Amino acid sequence: MTYPPPDDPFGGMPFGQLPSVPPPPYSGPPVIPAAPQPPSASGEVNTFATLSVVFAFVFAPIGAVLGHLGLSQVKRTGQRGHDRALIGVALSYTFIAAAVVGLVVWIAVKPPASESKTVAAQTTTTTTSAQTTTSPLPPPPPPPPPVTPAGMAGLLPSLDEMRQLMNTPDLTDAGNGDEVGVVSPSVQTFDPPECVVSMNSFTPEPYKDSGYRSVLSVNASGPHGNTQAGIGVAVFDDAAAAQKTLSHYIGLLQQCAGKTLTWTIVQDAKWSKFILGAPENSGAVTGVHNTNIGSTTGIYRAIGAKSNVLVDVQMVGADLTDQNIRAVNNVLDKIPG
Numbered sequence: 001m002t003y004p005p006p007d008d009p010f011g012g013m014p015f016g017q018l019p020s021v022p023p024p025p026y027s028g029p030p031v032i033p034a035a036p037q038p039p040s041a042s043g044e045v046n047t048f049a050t051l052s053v054v055f056a057f058v059f060a061p062i063g064a065v066l067g068h069l070g071l072s073q074v075k076r077t078g079q080r081g082h083d084r085a086l087i088g089v090a091l092s093y094t095f096i097a098a099a100v101v102g103l104v105v106w107i108a109v110k111p112p113a114s115e116s117k118t119v120a121a122q123t124t125t126t127t128t129s130a131q132t133t134t135s136p137l138p139p140p141p142p143p144p145p146p147v148t149p150a151g152m153a154g155l156l157p158s159l160d161e162m163r164q165l166m167n168t169p170d171l172t173d174a175g176n177g178d179e180v181g182v183v184s185p186s187v188q189t190f191d192p193p194e195c196v197v198s199m200n201s202f203t204p205e206p207y208k209d210s211g212y213r214s215v216l217s218v219n220a221s222g223p224h225g226n227t228q229a230g231i232g233v234a235v236f237d238d239a240a241a242a243q244k245t246l247s248h249y250i251g252l253l254q255q256c257a258g259k260t261l262t263w264t265i266v267q268d269a270k271w272s273k274f275i276l277g278a279p280e281n282s283g284a285v286t287g288v289h290n291t292n293i294g295s296t297t298g299i300y301r302a303i304g305a306k307s308n309v310l311v312d313v314q315m316v317g318a319d320l321t322d323q324n325i326r327a328v329n330n331v332l333d334k335i336p337g
Helices: 047-058 060-077 082-109 113-133 159-166 193-198 239-256 323-332
Strands: 172-177 188-191 214-221 228-235 260-265 270-275 280-282 285-292 297-306 309-318
Touching: 047 060, 047 082, 060 082, 159 214, 159 228, 159 323, 172 228, 188 193, 193 239, 193 260, 228 323, 239 285, 239 297, 239 309, 285 323, 297 323, 309 323
Parallel strands: none
Antiparallel strands: 172 214, 188 260, 214 228, 228 309, 260 270, 270 285, 280 285, 285 297, 297 309
């Protein structure tokens, strides 16, 4: 026989019943959770509010519309920018009002169209009257006549002028030249032959098909033949033909620049080598200095044109500087115009 423990005087529950549990206290009706709220946008400035201020200065009507949209969105979303939208709206309406007032004032002070035409007609009449009373300007003087073959000799320097140009008092007259040509190959040769144009004046190639009418040159030489000067002119029908020949001449000199030319005296079997210089401009004159390899004696060339005249110069000597350029200018200064 089993007895209940002493601390349980009633024994266990009969029939296996569970102990009764008191009901929970009444806590009222059930609570329904609130719907989730959208994230706060209080830290973000409304875009329409900002744009309303900008467009208030650009185009006020759009600024006013954007300001009202910004106020509406700020009220609905809680964004920042309420004051900014108000400023945009205020500025927009201020500018709109100013524009309207300005338009009204302009319309009020603008003279009638008939009055404007009258003032314009009076101004035109006054200007016409002033022009009528102004003395006409005299016509420009006619251009100087072109140089004729008969006037060529007056352009060339005298022997004394050539002595001064060359700084050589003992120069003597070496005769005149009156044709374009080159010395016969039986007397002297040039290699390459096309570059004789850089060495001698009045060679055929620059004047070929140029239409020149006549040439004339004066020549002088020192006592030992190591100083020489030849100064000549060619006349054309007009200035355009002279300038065209000058441009062609310069192109030929440029093609030979930097080349080495061998000059041979056939009878004596003597030769010299020259480094041909590049054409250099000095005002209206183009000059070339050809260096004699192994000698201080160089060959200096210069050309220039004015009116219908082309000047062609060749000088030979040691320690020459700009005598060739000054010789061309000496002739150009005597040409009218």
